[in-house]
Amino acid sequence: MHVMFIPSWYHNQRNPVHGSFFKEQALAIQESGVKVTVAYNEIWPLTLLFKVKEKIGLSFKIEENLRTYRYKNFNYLPKNPKMFNIFNKRLDKLYNEIVKKEGKIDLIHCQSSFWAGISAAYISKKYNIPLVITEHSSLDKAVYIKESYKPFIKKSYLDADVLIAVGNGLKKEMSEFSGRNDIRVIHNLIPxxxxxxxxxxxxxxxxxxxxxxxxxxxxxxxxxxxxxxxxxxxxxxxxxxxxxxxxxxxxxxxxxxxxxxxxxxxxxxxxxxxxxxxxxxxxxxxxxxxxxxxxxxxxxxxxxxxxxxxxxxxxxxxxxxxxxxxxxxxxxxxxxxxxxxxxxxxxxxxxxxxxxxxxxxSKIKITNEILEVYNSLLEGRL
Missing domain, CATH: 3.40.50.2000 (Glycogen Phosphorylase B;)
Incomplete structure (x- = not known):
């Protein structure tokens, strides 16, 4: 099984601990015997223009034993929903690079809909790959989520083959927002x-x-x-x-x-x-x-x-x-x-x-719950 693991936020040169629990989950899944490739659209705000010394575009590196592909570039359309079209194209480039270098992808698992789930739903539909979205963020409380973004988020929720919430309070909110009553609860994995x-x-x-x-x-x-x-x-x-x-x-x-x-x-x-x-x-x-x-x-x-x-x-x-x-x-x-x-x-x-x-x-308990979702989805039991 080959899983493309897509975090919405992840560690970078300016924040080395950002999204650390995403990385820990990816490592735990990999340790269970699943092939995991991280695909991260690293979006830079325009406030960093002329300040970032890194190269724009595709890059690959083994980061703490995880094969990690990044697409680094600025968000040239901040606060404009048209930015999602650009993000979709960037993830498409990541997907094709990963397939070329790592082989066929069996399943996509992304962490949070904004932004990863939106683009993951696009890739899932385009290439007919099962999609799992684990949501970590509240739409009601999120500072950066504008009303114009919500239709895209809702669509990703509805397009996901399996939708997971990290807590029961979040599950209730997501169900009311999306109308889905089949949302699972799998807590965050803690090492x-x-x-x-x-x-x-x-x-x-x-x-x-x-x-x-x-x-x-x-x-x-x-x-x-x-x-x-x-x-x-x-x-x-x-x-x-x-x-x-x-x-x-x-x-x-x-x-x-x-x-x-x-x-x-x-x-x-x-x-x-x-x-x-x-x-x-x-x-x-x-x-x-x-x-x-x-x-x-x-x-x-x-x-x-x-x-x-x-x-x-x-x-x-x-x-x-x-x-x-x-x-x-x-x-x-x-x-x-x-x-x-x-x-x-x-x-x-x-x-x-x-x-x-x-x-x-524990890592074992939460990983087993995630693997059960993967296996059931690929075997057609979901």
Missing amino acids: VENFYISENKNKTFTFFSLAFLEGEKGMDVLIKSFNKYFKNSNSKLLIGGEGSQKEYLINLSKELKIDSKIEFLGALSRKEVSDYMSLCDAFVLASKYETFGVVYIEALASGKPVIGTLNGGAEDIINSNNGLIVKINDIDDLGNAMINIMNNINLYKPEEIRDECIKRF
């Missing part, structure tokens, strides 16, 4: 082997939060809650990530005179994420919306209790054995949950939390 339980005992109770520092992640609510409930306690808050709100959040912590207890870590490598997850006492993310919540799983794989919100993704992950779920934008509900976790930390058993996480979200 739990990269996370570990630490024997470290902190003298200061340490909360850790990690996300892009944007408004929907609720970091301002977390800081205000931490200020109200932990200002005079033996605790600290570590915040990882970069984003447009970073300066605002730093200034907020200074205004509240709690900046001595909050540390902004900046962008973290995958190894650093693993280390901080293991060294903290509890993980907390007060985001307003999640399609899944990879960071929750990473914390659980490290044996840590987690606090999340009723954001559509956390409900698939957090239960009474591994943490607490609170209301969105509720400073008091969040603060009380954090106090509860801190006061009852000994009731949470790291080994049990990690074992349950592995049973539900």
Whole structure:
């Protein structure tokens, strides 16, 4: 079986961890014995014009053991739906190059409809190849998806032979948008082997939060809650990530005179994420919306209790054995949950939390679910 794996976003020279969970899924599928070739239309914004030193056009490289073909070029029609015609042609060039160099493609699996699913549906129809789309993004919450794009996204959903959502909240949204009632739920694959339980005992109770520092992640609510409930306690808050709100959040912590207890870590490598997850006492993310919540799983794989919100993704992950779920934008509900976790930390058993996480979200489990879709589709059972 030869799968053309198409990510909507992927790592590049400017962002080496972008789309890392796509890469991890492709590697896991390849390790199962499936031939995987990555096809990535690397779209550059016009703001990088005259700044990018890379060569435009087709390129090939084995990247971390994945045979990866890229088509690099600018988006010359930003915010114009006609750009999809250009993207389709670029993916067509990638497809033909891959067939020429790697052989016949049996199945296309793309990650998110915007933009990959739109172009993948075009290739699927043109060359009569089965198509699987796994959606990771919410149409309702996405900042960059204009109304004029939605008919193209809907068409890709309807054209897909199998449509997958990474969480039940996202599945409900996708079903209402597309009218499809046969959407499957397969959670994101997490390399739990990269996370570990630490024997470290902190003298200061340490909360850790990690996300892009944007408004929907609720970091301002977390800081205000931490200020109200932990200002005079033996605790600290570590915040990882970069984003447009970073300066605002730093200034907020200074205004509240709690900046001595909050540390902004900046962008973290995958190894650093693993280390901080293991060294903290509890993980907390007060985001307003999640399609899944990879960071929750990473914390659980490290044996840590987690606090999340009723954001559509956390409900698939957090239960009474591994943490607490609170209301969105509720400073008091969040603060009380954090106090509860801190006061009852000994009731949470790291080994049990990690074992349950592995049973539900391990690489083997999720890969087998994906392979079942592939095999059923190619054997005509779907």
